[in-house]
Amino acid sequence: MEQAPPDLERQWQPAPLEPLGHADAGLQAAVGEEAEGSRDEVPGDGTEHALGLGVLMTENNFGLKKIEISVSEAEKRTGRNAMNMQETYTAYLIETRSVEHTDGQSVLTDSLWRRYSEFELLRNYLLVYYPHIVVPPLPEKRAEFVWHKLSADNMDPDFVERRRIGLENFLLRVASHPILCRDKIFYLFLTQEGNWKETVNETGFQLKADSRLKALNATFRVKNPDKRFTELKHYSDELQSVISHLLRVRARVADRLYGVYKVHGNYGRVFSEWSAIEKEMGDGLQSAGHHMDVYASSIDDILEDEEHYADQLKEYLFYAEALRAVCRKHELMQYDLEMAAQDLASKKQQCEELATGTVRTFSLKGMTTKLFGQETPEQREARIKVLEEQINEGEQQLKSKNLEGREFVKNAWADIERFKEQKNHDLKEALISYAVMQISMCKKGIQVWTNAKECFSKM
């Protein structure tokens, strides 16, 4: 289903420096598999490879070894940062397990610690080398859209916990993406603790990144981008805006709901105090008060579940940014193409003018010639030659840019379609689970008040 991505060398190829002890025939073979689809020379169990190839195409998992990735723990650490100052940060334990399908046992294959900044590094790398892919987003760096009972502090255990889950989700998303999962750097991220940062930086990806300024310029000046991308950009802008609004209001709603429930706890106290001065009414009041306490404390769990719903929405809020990134890349490429075409056209024009002697376009050379005298026929010939070479080169470039552009659009659009499916499915699930949460909340409420009513009736 997925074509070979344009930058094949990203996958399975050792970095310029000697990699890391894992590069071996298996990797080469995998590369080979990509290109040719035949895998004869690979050591190891042949069955797996045949199936390995098959798995790209189907979803049938029988007989396959599954890999599980988990971010299982978070730990506070202190260390020295780049400026040699003491700092506190949180490290996350990433564990990789391979699962035997037959008996469901899992074997730990790798485990290492990473901090958030390394995740960011990984993602930035992926963004540069897979510009046609909607790269899964990371959980938020700082807590936003919090309602007041939640802490906005990065060190707060609840925040850390939710971030741990978010990071795991990120890794699983990458691992289940048919193209991204095969990236070498990603593999190393999971398996090689030391030196990974250096390895990534050595790929020189930061240099290859498009400058923001260039991208902005292209967005404004591009004349003929693919309409679908323009629409997609508008959609992602609106999606971002509506989800932000939703999350903000939801946080306020959660705040208010918390208040409503908690105040009922005061009933518990006052009923208890009141029951102390009553004779026959005392018992009923007391037990009713207890139910009010139950009611008041039930909100904590309810809102925690809702927080996960909010996290699900947040993921897609950040995905909107990833969508925009793909659109931006398209605009950049398109603009580049247009500029190249324009440049070529103007060179051709110049050439023609020189050849025929008519001056239609303004050029500095033309002006100076006029001012300072005609050039010799030899000079003219020389210039025409140069231009013709440039034109040739230009035409080649244009052709390849065109091809690149079309490849990009094709691949990007394929991934976007995949993304749309995923989004619709995920969000539908999230909405359903939200509805289920609401129903459950109502049922609990009914339960508590029914119990309280029973107590009142015995007063």
Add this chain to the structure above:
Amino acid sequence: MSGGPPKGLPSTGPHSLLDMPHPLAGSSSEEAVGGDSTPSPDLLMARSFGDKDLILPNGGTPAGTSSPASSSSLLNRLQLDDDIDGETRDLFVTVDDPKKHVCTMETYITYRITTKSTRVEFDLPEYSVRRRYQDFDWLRNKLEESQPTHLIPPLPEKFVVKGVVDRFSEEFVETRRKALDKFLKRITDHPVLSFNEHFNVFLTAKDLNAYKRQGMALLSRVGESVKHVTGGYKLRSRPLEFAAIGDYLDTFALKLGTIDRIAQRIIKEEIEYLVELREYGPVYSTWSALEGELAEPLEGVSACIGNCSTALEELTDDMTEDFLPVLREYILYSDSMKVPADVEKCQDRMECFNADLKADMERWQSNKRQDFRQLLMGMADKNIQYYEKVMSVPARPSPLSEEARLIARESLGQGPARNPAAATPAGPCPTVRDAAPGLGAEAPVGVPTGHSRAHAAHRSGSSLLPGPLGLAASCAPESGGLQSRERAGPRGPWGLSLKASSLRLLGLPYVGSESSFYSNLRVTKEGSME
């Protein structure tokens, strides 16, 4: 002790009802107001006295000529009876139909008082008169004067700050009407007060003002001694046994005050919640307009939130209109019984006074119990109805709500109706009350700080993953909801507790198995590890 047939205003001395002809039995004058000559059903059925020697005293003795001995003995007899319930009542009073009157001097509201009775003290079986607040106030004062040993029910507030409250608004008038109705009904229920002469006149006289003027003259002639006797003998200057009642009433009023404040606070919070909900719902609609496949579920959520808003508004309205006023009235009621007293002057009357008050207190306690039972059950009911409305299936159930309902039924088990006796949860019960420091008895109602979080179950990543497989089976089992939740099952990127079967239903593979990456991984690792 029997007297002659009744004539006009109440006669002196008690007499047996059985001696008299039934007011309706003879031909004559049932000119019930409104021209209806058939006796109303509720009067007809009030004839089950039988051999119960219900000698109803005439309580309408003019001031100063009360016969204490007979009063208390009669009270004793009454105490042997059960509560006088509807079937044995012979006096019914209702306050309704408020009307505005505009005169040159002033504008005021009158209320219609409808009385139906078979008592001998009433010439006619039915009366309908109009009275204004002033008249009620007058009545209460007369009752206090003439029945100093009894607890007189309170009236609603006399003064309203002009400009802050609109005296003629529907709400205000209705609240007042209800309170006045309550006032008269309490007097009606009282075995002694209901026979008070002034009460009778209040209910029946066409021209009350004339009677008032007459009464004033009479009173001023009776003399000072009356004043001493009647000078506000209330609960305060009592012997020890009543001191306890005084303390009780103090604490009681205090607690009611706190409950009032809590209820107000809850309503306020609920209204603020409502405001946010009203903004929340439409955002889903906005989003829905952007989407294709998701449009329907999003609209579904929007509709649910709208539903919730409506139900919440009804809840807050109900609580404001029905719960708070009744509560406040009770606060007034118990306040009215704590008027500081003059020192008791007439020692010999002490016993009688004590007996009356004690009887009244007990009646009051019993009524209070019933009233509060009703009030609080009503509050619980309203909340239950609120949740039921929120959960209710809309007219056209969307696929989203249907699916959600199915899942909820599965994961939450059957509906409620467990044995309430087992309502106390088995697990640790976080007593927020204990954990909430610093809320004094009279402190303004505050939200307890710091909520306990018993969440040991969130370790090792097996739980609470957001992701595409997020079917929420995370809700606690029905038993009280306080036990730690089960988190079994395989994880997916977004799995809350999942069952493998539901995973298959969704057609999604396990993580990591989609790509050949990881199977190759195993191979290479083996290769490298030799």
